[in-house]
Amino acid sequence: MSYKHVEHIDPYTPKSGAMVPLGVQKFLRTCLLWQAVRFAVINVRMTILILKSHH
Amino acid sequence: MARVVILGAGVAGHTAASFAKKWLGDEHDVVVVTPNSNWNWIPSNIWVGVGEMTKDEVVFPLAPVYEKVGIDYRQAKAVSIHPEGKEDSDTPFVTIEYTGQNRVGQTEELTYDYLINATGPKLNFDATPGLGNGNGQLGEHTVSVCTADHAIHASEELNKCIEKMKQGQKQVIVVGMGHGMCTCQGAAFEYIFNIEHKLKEQDVREKAELIFLTNESFLGDFGMGGMHIKMGGYAASSKIFAESLYAERDIEWVLGAHTTKVEEGKIHYKTLDGDTDEQEYDFAMLIPPFAGVGLKAYAKDGSDITDKLFAPNGFMKVDADYTPKPYEEWKASDWPKTLQNPDYKNIFAAGIAFAPPHTISKPMKAPDGTPITPTPPRTGMPSAMMGKAVTASICDMILTGATEPTHTACMSEMGAACVASAGKSLVNGTAAAMTVYPIVPDYEKYPGTGRDINGTTGEIGLAAHWVKHILHHVFIYKAKMLPGWTLIPE
Numbered sequence: 001m002s003y004k005h006v007e008h009i010d011p012y013t014p015k016s017g018a019m020v021p022l023g024v025q026k027f028l029r030t031c032l033l034w035q036a037v038r039f040a041v042i043n044v045r046m047t048i049l050i051l052k053s054h055h
Numbered sequence: 056m057a058r059v060v061i062l063g064a065g066v067a068g069h070t071a072a073s074f075a076k077k078w079l080g081d082e083h084d085v086v087v088v089t090p091n092s093n094w095n096w097i098p099s100n101i102w103v104g105v106g107e108m109t110k111d112e113v114v115f116p117l118a119p120v121y122e123k124v125g126i127d128y129r130q131a132k133a134v135s136i137h138p139e140g141k142e143d144s145d146t147p148f149v150t151i152e153y154t155g156q157n158r159v160g161q162t163e164e165l166t167y168d169y170l171i172n173a174t175g176p177k178l179n180f181d182a183t184p185g186l187g188n189g190n191g192q193l194g195e196h197t198v199s200v201c202t203a204d205h206a207i208h209a210s211e212e213l214n215k216c217i218e219k220m221k222q223g224q225k226q227v228i229v230v231g232m233g234h235g236m237c238t239c240q241g242a243a244f245e246y247i248f249n250i251e252h253k254l255k256e257q258d259v260r261e262k263a264e265l266i267f268l269t270n271e272s273f274l275g276d277f278g279m280g281g282m283h284i285k286m287g288g289y290a291a292s293s294k295i296f297a298e299s300l301y302a303e304r305d306i307e308w309v310l311g312a313h314t315t316k317v318e319e320g321k322i323h324y325k326t327l328d329g330d331t332d333e334q335e336y337d338f339a340m341l342i343p344p345f346a347g348v349g350l351k352a353y354a355k356d357g358s359d360i361t362d363k364l365f366a367p368n369g370f371m372k373v374d375a376d377y378t379p380k381p382y383e384e385w386k387a388s389d390w391p392k393t394l395q396n397p398d399y400k401n402i403f404a405a406g407i408a409f410a411p412p413h414t415i416s417k418p419m420k421a422p423d424g425t426p427i428t429p430t431p432p433r434t435g436m437p438s439a440m441m442g443k444a445v446t447a448s449i450c451d452m453i454l455t456g457a458t459e460p461t462h463t464a465c466m467s468e469m470g471a472a473c474v475a476s477a478g479k480s481l482v483n484g485t486a487a488a489m490t491v492y493p494i495v496p497d498y499e500k501y502p503g504t505g506r507d508i509n510g511t512t513g514e515i516g517l518a519a520h521w522v523k524h525i526l527h528h529v530f531i532y533k534a535k536m537l538p539g540w541t542l543i544p545e
Contacts, residue, residue, distance in 0.1 A: 014308065015305075017298065018295070018299050018301070018303075019295055019298070019302075020302055020303055021299070021515075029517060030483060030485065030516070032482075034516075035517040035518040036518070042514070047544075049472060049490050049492055049510055050470075050544045052470060054444075054544075054545075055462060
């Protein structure tokens with residue numbers, strides 16, 4: 001199993017306190033099907049935000 | 056017939072002008088005064104700064120658009136406001152100095168019934184020695200992405216760096232804040248991720264050390280005191296969200312930094328804990344602090360009343376509560392609602408041009424008293440909403456005789472959306488899409504995090520790239536006032 005995604009995190013550095021995404025999370029970020037769903041969600045979210053912001 | 060004069064044609068000013076013309080029609084005059092000949096979709100300057108877009112893709116000439124819809128366009132800079140008129144006339148006016156239209160250097164007195172100050176900021180490069188050239192412009196040591204021309208220069212310098220990396224040289228790249236009181240951390244955040252993405256594409260990432268130098272006391276402050284994002288069943292701090300992005304990309308960060316001096320290849324800074332340090336660099340993009348554009352104001356008798364209209368930082372006073380008070384006593388209600396000047400009811404300010412009552416982030420100082428605090432972001436979406444709201448109020452005053460502003464655009468009652476890309480591709484790279492509601496936390500309405508947790512979100516993925524592309528094209532379409540432009544929300 002490869003742990004390449006965490007190889008640059010040195011202990012006791014500021015970066016060692018950060019969350020680092022693992023395989024599934026990284027896959028979903030560029031998975032076209034999942035991202036199509038997220039695209040719809042982001043648009044709905046932004047539309048609601050705009051509607052709430054105009055007075 | 057009334058005349059509405061709008062100073063500035065950025066996001067706030069151009070939005071105000073567009074709606075003023077639509078709502079007032081040809082019965083009234085709408086005049087835009089701006090020293091610029093082009094409109095610039097500033098968020099995409101980031102892509103120009105890494106060579107992913109050309110200048111022509113992010114700007115368009117204002118003159119043909121204004122001519123088409125009947126807006127009186129003056130390519131000039133406003134010099135002074137005379138809200139009481141002058142000795143022989145009670146009609147208020149602004150003095151302008153032309154920067155184009157074959158009238159360079161000529162001055163004119165432009166009368167108004169209503170004035171919208173939407174000048175945006177002065178990019179105050181000279182606030183930091185070495186960051187500016189001594190004449191108010193960008194200096195020779197660093198680059199900027201604040202304007203399209205700056206971004207082109209940044210891209211050229213970055214390419215030189217990449218060429219050196221391809222020849223095997225290590226390069227240190229610093230992106231961040233050029234002063235302890237800067238805003239627009241989001242722009243620097245997006246730019247360093249785009250650089251990192253480009254270095255990977257060019258197969259030279261291992262040759263670069265990337266450093267984010269910021270005046271934020273924690274990553275993810277963004278000049279809004281940070282925010283809590285609904286994430287995985289938790290209300291997670293934006294600190295966690297931002298640190299994860301930097302750590303994943305192996306980008307170092309320096310927090311609470313006030314850049315004191317810039318030299319060729321070296322940035323001097325002090326930090327909140329009192330340390331002074333230097334950072335060597337081969338390429339540096341440092342955002343300058345913002346200030347008001349330096350408008351003066353005069354009373355009827357010619358006496359200087361600049362401090363009556365403007366705060367000491369040059370931004371215009373509006374209906375905010377400017378009473379000095381400690382951070383613990385700040386309230387959402389301190390923030391202006393109508394953006395009307397309290398002394399002159401026919402003057403409004405929108406976008407960066409209005410004076411905030413205080414920062415949103417907690418004010419912090421180095422042990423020697425140097426303030427190191429991000430100043431409030433008020434670009435993009437909030438600016439457009441302010442421009443539309445003040446225009447709606449003015450139009451109601453003109454058309455219906457309303458005596459008070461009828462619309463509000465308060466930063467503690469409005470949200471903002473931010474999409475920070477990493478690359479421009481539609482099929483690879485990942486952007487961060489964030490929403491925050493409201494921009495200024497309201498701990499009375501939203502006890503705990505100060506914000507609506509359902510409206511304050513952040514996620515990372517390709518979808519946000521698609522959103523960024525759509526925003527780019529849609530807002531340029533809207534700004535060109537092409538058919539159906541009013542259907543596109545601010």
